[in-house]
Each structure stands twice: as C-alpha cells, then as structure tokens.
Amino acid sequence: MQDPLPQIVDSHCHLDFDDLAADLPDVVARATAAGVTRMVTICTRLRNAAHVRAIAETHGPVFWAAGTHPMSVADEPMATLDELEKLARHPKFVGIGETGLDYHYTAETKALQQDSLRLHIEAARRTGLPLIIHARDADDDMARILTEEYRAGPYSCVMHCFSSSAELARAALDLGFYLSMSGIAAFPKSAELRAIFAAAPLERILLETDSPYLAPPPHRGKRNEPAYTAHTARVGAEVFGLDYADFAAATSTNFDRLFWKAAAWAKAA
Template sequence: MLVDSHCHLDFPDFAEELDHVVDRARAAGIGRMVTINTRIRRFDGVLAIAERYDDVFCSAGTHPHNAAEEADATLDDYLKAAEHPKVVAIGEAGLDFHYDNSPRDLQAAGFRMQIEAARRTGLPLVIHTREAEAETESILREEMARGGFDAILHCFSSSAGLARAGVELGLYVSFSGILTFPRSDELRTIAASLPADRLLVETDAPYLAPPPHRGRRNEPSYVVETARVLAGARGVTFEEIARQTSENFFRLFRRVPTPVEYATA
C-alpha cells in the first residue's frame, strides 16, 4: 500500500475522468489520497470529492498564491470546515516568494492564521514554501514557541538546512515527482539523510509528473514512481518505503481511518 498525501483532484484537469483517475490509483495500490484545498472559499468543491470516495480525504486552507484573494478569511472559516470528519489537515499554507502572487505580508498573515487553526484542531498543517526558506523557518520557530502543532513540508525541494530544521521542529517532509528528475541529485541526497519516520510521498497532481510520465498530467497512481526513486536513494526496497511512508502518514494524519496492518505502527 502507498498513500498520495497531496494532490488536487478538484482542479479542472481531472473534471472529465475523475472516477477513472481514482480507479487507476486503487489499481496501483494507492490506499489513501488527500486532495488539498487552495481556497477556503472553494472548500465545498474539495469536500464534495472527499465525500464521493471512501479512500479520498481533504484539507481546508488557503494557498499563499491566494492570500490576497482571501485576505478576509477568518480563523473561524478554517475551524468550521475542520469539523467535517473528512477534513484531515489544514492548508496548504505558507510562503511563495518565487511568484509573489500575493503580497508577502498577506501570505505571512494567512500562514500564521492557519498555524493557529492547526494548533486548535490538532490537524496537521500542510506547508508550501518556495524561495522563502529563512522566513518560513523563522515563522515556524516563533509559532512553535507559542504552542506546538503538527506539520508537513510538502513537495520538498528546498535546502538540507530547511529539511534539518523541519525535522528538529518535529515536522514531516514529503517528496513529489521532483525527486525523480535527472537534475535532482542534491534532493535525493537530502531524502537519503532524513530519519525514516519523517518521510512521506505525494504527487502534487496534476503537476510534476515523474518519468516515464514526464510532460503529461500527473495523477495519484504515479506516486509509485516517486516511492521507487526514494527507495533507491535510501538503499532500501520499494516494499520498505511503501510500509514506512504509509505508517508515517497514518501517524500524522490521525483522522484518517487506519488499516489494521498499520494500527499498531
């Protein structure tokens, strides 16, 4: 069994064949999928997909790209959404200084608000960070000092320093198809160095399809390819990576019903 801990099944890329996409994931051994909310004002869309499939769950959050668009979002918006049993995480929240689609102060404000939502609900926070490592680490350290919360650095492609800081703070680190790209030797070295109990895999579908699917729309079934590369980077079997990342997933995403084989992990 594998888990796709981060995908975007509500995106238009999947609208015409969502049932087939989910069926292909199941056939590939993907036992759970988490479809991630990027606009809290469109939360109903991701929730509808999670309610449609027993093995699909969702988050509630605002992506940093959309921080200005949803600057009026309140803490209560996230807390209310998180009451639904299919909501298993907050976010994705964070900082993206590569595109700067929203002013940086609004990104930071939204990030801190969603940290508080994670803290209050006990749900893990899904963190997006791009070209904002120092600022991300600073906010995480400040907020952890105010009260602990669970979190994951999703689609990790940052430095070894941020990975180490995340692990030090108790965070998990998730690897996407970027890990499989030919020029990702440094990232594979980072993945090999992290504690086994902090690792997750994801697709971030419809983006970042791994070889041999590069250039096509990504989908949850392709997380198998990322897991294979992660296993190779760490010098373990595919089966070991599948078991370890699934155990880690159920430990972090505690609201997701745990299969019997992982119940005592």
C-alpha cells in the same frame, strides 16, 4: 499466488482541478490499481471547500484538507479561525492548508502571506490537525516563522512537495515535522534534493504527487495523477536503500502517524 501490491498513500493532490476532474472516477480507479489506497485532495481556495468536500464524500479512498494558498492571499478573503475550525469538523477533513510562503511569483504579498500562515498555524494548534506547508524562495522567513510559532505552542506539520534547501529541511526536522517527496525528487537532475531526503530520518518521509502537476518520469511533462505516486515511491526506496514494499510500508505508517484522522477513519471503515 502473486504477492499483494504494496499499499502507498498520495498525501497531496488536487482532484478538483480541471485537469483531473473530467475523468475523476477513472483517476481514482487507476490510483487504487497502482496500490494508492488513500489520497488527500487539497482545497487551495476556501470558496471551493464544498466542491472539494463532495469529492471526498463521493470517493472512499479520498480525504481532504483546505486552506488559502499563499499565492492566492491577495485575491481571497483572509481565512478565519472559525471558518477553518468549522471545516475541520467534517469526518474526512484531515489537514489545515495548504498554506505557506511563496516569494517566487508573489513576493509583493509577503506580509499578507505571513499573516495568513500564522493564522493557519493557530488553526492547526486548535484542531490538532497537521499543517500543510508550501514553501518556495522563502526559506529564511519560513524557518523563522515555523520556529517562532512552534515555541509559542506546538503543532504538527508536513513540508509538502519539499524542494527547498538543506537548511530549511533541517529546521523543519528539528521541530519534528515531516518532508514530503514528490515527483521532483525523481527528476534526473534532482540529485541534491535526493541527498537531502537521504539525510532525513525515514520516519519523517511522506509521498505525494501534487497532481496534476510535477509528474515523475516516465510521465514527466504530462498530466500527473495519484497513480504515479508509485514511480516516486520506487525512487524513494532507492534513496533509502530499501525494498519497495518496505519503503511503501514505512511511508504509509508515517502518514497514519501524522494524518491521524485519516488513519482513524480507515480503521473504523
């Protein structure tokens, strides 16, 4: 008898985006066939929360999170704590965000982004759910705000799709946060990023696709989907010098520790 396929988790995807929504049942089925037993789909604009919630309600392996993406803060009403706390009452709502700072394209809204980030951090504190952070070209401000806010009151956090500096990685790890490995880590020219992951504790590593973006080889340049978490996981196993099954088990345990609400749901199912 063939050994069962190791189970892995896609901790961050966007199943409501048009690229994936057209054939979503097949997308979920392919993920399950690849060993991806759970997926967290992220709502980036709170106006779309009902639609994203419905995806999680329709598909057993899918959980959801919501927040205002930093690149959208100028186009969206500022989130409120009441709004985020109300969303968090849903049984399959497992995280706050994604939120964060992105100065690459939207540096002109940095003050608004910082206000939004601090509000989401407070929501994470109040709900006990992990914060999901997007960081691009804002390492100094990101490290400063995360540290200031943690000192004001602890919270849990994952640096989603981590591709920033070793300094930001260390700042996040020093706060007890997690780093999430996406398809970027599998790109041939990402040796420096792989070295950052290799220097991190294994118990702080998660996996994700950020699909429909950032497909790992051999699908680079095409639509990404949760099934491709397996390709990044195989690269991650090499980075940590582990068998695929052992790396899959470790990252799944990490997911359960951070996304405790998803773990409790799975246990009760």
